Amino acid sequence: MNSGKPIPVHNLSYQDFQLTTLENGCAENFNDIHRHNFYEILWFLKTQRYSSLEVDFEKYDIVDNQICILSPGQVFNMKLKGEKGYVFAISKEIFQEVCDVEMVLINGVKPFHLPYKVKSTCESLVALMEKEYHDECRMNLLTSYLKAFCIVITGELMSQESISGDKQRVQDLTKLIEEHYLLEKETSFYAEKLNISSHHLNDIVRLGRGTTVKKMIAQRLVLEARRELSFGTCTVKEIAFKLGFNDASYFSRFFKKHMGKSPESFKSEK
Template sequence: MFLDNIPVHNLDETDFFVVERIENCAPLNFQGSHRHNFYELQFFTETGTNESHSIDFVEYPLQANQLYLLRPGQVHTLKLKDQKGFLFAINPDYFERLCLHIERYADHTFPNMLLLPEKEIFAVRQIVHLIYCEHEGLHRKSLLNSYMHALITHLLLLYTDTRINQDIRVGKVLSLIDKHYINERTTDFYAREVNLSNKRMNELTKKAVGHTVKQLIDQRLLLEAKRMISSGASSFKEIAFSLGFSEASYFTRFFKEQSGCTPEQFRSLLKKDLS
C-alpha cells in the first residue's frame, strides 16, 4: 500500500546513542512523515518565525530552548528551515536503563515537551556541548555515558520539580491505560487498580492532564488507530478488530467522533502529505 513508503529511521544496535546538529542534517531525511525505532531527543537552540512540527498528527509550535522527546513508533514530520540545535537518537534499552537510575521514574513521566527556564539554559547547553564535542572527537564511551546520564538526570529532575504536587496515582493510571486501553475501556477497571472512586480518579486526572480517564482511553485508541492506518499494513476492518471493536462500522463511527474525519478521509490526508 502507498503508506508503506513512510520511512523508518533506524539506529544501529551497536550505538547507544548518536548526536548531530539539526542544521547539518540531510533535508532528504525529513521529507514527509517518518518514524523511529529509537527515542529521539530534540533540542532546539534557535528557530525561525512560526515554525512547527507534527508528532502523531498533532502540530506543535517550535521555539528556542525547547526540547521534545519522540518515542519509538511515533509519526513525525519536520520541515528543516531555520532551526538550529541537536538531535539525539537514543537506543531504547539504553534510554530506559538510564532513566531507571532516577528515583520514582516511569517512562510516561518523561516530558513530551520541555521549555527550559531562563536559569537552566546555560547548564543544559553546556552539557549538550560536552556530549557533542566528545561524540565528534575521541568518542570515549565512558565519558559519553556520564555526560548523557547527566543530561537525562538534569531534564528529569527539572521536569519533576514542576510536577511535584501531582498525585503519584495519576502516573499509575496513565501507565495502566497505555497497557490495557484495548481490552479495558471502563473507568471502573482503572479506579479499582489504584484504589480510588471513579469520581476521585477523574478529579485527579483532570487536574493533572486536563482529561477524564474515559477521554484518555479514547485518545489512546485514536492514536493507535492513526498509527496503524499510517503504516498501511492493515485494512480498516483488521484495524477495527485488532483494537477491540466488534464491527468495522463501530470503529468508523468512533474514529469520526474523535477526529472529525473518517478513517478513509484520514488516509487520504496522509496520502496527500506524502505526494
C-alpha cells in the same frame, strides 16, 4: 488479506545512542512522515523565521533555545530549513536509565524553553558528551553525562512542586494505558494494576484531568486510528483489527462518535 503498508518506522541502525547536529547531518532523515522506535531529544539553538515541527497532528512553532522530546510511536515530521542545534537518538533501554520516562510521556511533546542559566549548563554537558562520543565513546561515561543533561532539561519541563499521590497515580495510569490500550479497554484492569477501586481511580482522574479512565483509553485509540488513517495505507478493517476491535463496523461507530465522521471520510480528506 493483503497487509497495508504501515507508517515508516525509523530505527537506530547502530549504537544505542547517537549524537549529532541539525546542521551537520542527523541520525535520520526528518523529511518524511515517520515514527521512531527510540527516544529523540531535539535541541534547537538557532531557528529560522517560520521553523516548525509536527507531532501527532499538532503543529508547533519553534524558536531559539527550545527542546522537544519525542517518544517511540509518535508520528513526526519536520522540514529542515537551516536550523542549528543537537539531535540525541536514544534507545528505550538507555532512556529508561537516564530519564523519567513517565514524566516525559505526560509532558514531553510540546517544545519548551531553556532559561539562559540552564542553557549554559546544558552546553557544558553537551560539550563533554561530544568529546567523549567522538573519541573513546565509553557508554558508561556518555550515559552519565546524558543523565545529567536529562535531569537539567526535565527540571524545566515539570513543576518544581512535589508530585502528590493522586498526580503520581495519573502518571502511572498514563503509562499503563500506553502499554496496554490495544488489549485492555476496561477501567477495572487499570484500577487493579494501581491497587485501587475503579470508582476511586475515576474520581482521581476526574479531579486531575477532568475526564474518565474510559475516555483516556478512547482518546489514545482515536489518536492511533488517526495516525494510521492519515499516514498509513491499511484499510479501515485492518486498522480496526490492529487496534483490538473484532468488529470493523463497531470500530467505525466508535471513531465517528469521537471524531464526528466515519473513518472512510476522515481518510479520504487526507
